[in-house]
Amino acid sequence: EIGRGSDGCIVVWRHKKSADIHIVSKQPVDWKARRYLEAELEITKAIGNHPNILQTFGSDEYWLPHGPAIFYEYCELGSAWDYQTELFTTYGEVPEETVWKLMADMSKALHWLQxxxxxxxxxxxxxxxxxxxxxxxxxxxxxxAVPILPDFKICDFARVVDFAGKHGPDCVFNGTPEYAAPISERRPRITPQADIWSLGATLQAFAYGFKPTMTTKTFIATRAKAHQSVPAKHSDFELNKWRDLVPVIYRPLNATAAEQRERWDIPRDERGADLSMEPPMSSALNDWYSMCMQLDQRSRATAADLARWFVPVAERQVRVLYARRRA
Incomplete structure (x- = not known):
């Protein structure tokens, strides 16, 4: 077992005769979670194959101890969080070309879905x-040992909803608050632009190495100033009530370390050191990333915009930056 979430557990299986061949199974953590896996299985069938979406090989409805089990391709570098940690450990930074690649791959995947x-x-x-x-x-x-330009693939489709325009069914937000669009967009009905905001939040987290939310210190100070209630103790921030209220905020990728500390609410680690990003990334990358985090969803780039205009630019930048690194 290599992972476990609220919906299912992830197990890697190795081929008996060929040690370099692996497959991944996802199965319910208990019988109550079965419905999430059943919904995910139906969605994966509808989505089909795309290079930036995790490939499904098949399923077993009667898997023990709880079915269904869904069988996926194995991605040896792990989640983007795991991979980010390996990048920083190996190179002392997250290379800018990796962030361009991540945004390009996710733009293509979201365009396919939407x-x-x-x-x-x-x-x-x-x-x-x-x-x-x-x-x-x-x-x-x-x-x-750690590749700078892997292939990124979206996975976990248990919370996917179909969106059929103005006359479609209500699409309720059911994801992770720390990457969610502004709270006004979560109820009663989300739109595809919610995924674009989450893409921006994901890019920020990947570049900086921490969640893209307001720091607890700033959150408490802001609410106290407005005479609003605050968590009684720090552990209360783990409760869904407060997780929903702590806003996801924009932080630029091109600000200097000093600017990050002074203006952009950078958190500190357990030792008290700030987690500013050094060196900053280019203004060109920041311009595209910022298009994903516009508070007004009508001003945000769409998946079609990103696929049409951003992806070609990103693919060229990846080649240029990687060539410079190898020179």
Whole structure:
């Protein structure tokens, strides 16, 4: 077992005769979670195959101890969170070309979900834990032991909803608050633009290495100033009530470390050191990322916009930045 969430547990299986061949199964944590896996299985059938969406190989309705089990491709680099940690450990930073690649891959995947299928779908829970990294089939992208440019793939479709325009069914937010669109968009009906905000929040978390929310210190001070209630103790921030209220905020990727500390509410680690990002990333990347985190969803880039205009720019930037790194 390599992972466990509220819906299911993840197990890696190795081929008996070929040790380098693996497959992943996802199965319910208990019989009550069965309905989430059943819904996920139906969605994966509708979505089909895409290079930036985790491939489904099949399923077993009567898997023991609880079915169904869904069988997926194995991504050896783990979740985007796991991979980010390995990047920082290996290189002392998250390379900018990796962030360009992550945004490009997710733009293509969201465009597929929202615009290329019979029904438009909202992932409804996009975050680093629901993105997997796999070694690219092209070995030219590999540098040292940890590749800088893997293939990123969206996974976990248990909370996906279909969105059929103004006359479609209500689409209720059911994802992770720390990556969710502004609270005014979560009820009563979300739109595909909620996924775009979550993409921006995910990029911020991947670049900085911490969740894209207001710090607890600032949250308490802001609410106290407005004479609003605050958590009685720090552990209360883990309760859904407070998780829903702590806002996801924009932080630029191109600000200097000093600017990050002074203006952008950078948290501190257990030792009291601030977690500012150094060196900052380019203004070009920040311009595209900021289009995903516009408070007004009408001003946000759409998945179609990103696929049409951003992806070609990103693919060129990836080649340029990687060539400079190898020079």
């Amino acid at each position: 615009n290329a299928l019979d029904k438009p779908y909202i992932h409804n829970d996009l975050k680093p834990e629901n993105i997997l990294a796999a070694k690219s089939r092209s070995h030219v992208w590999t540098l040292n």
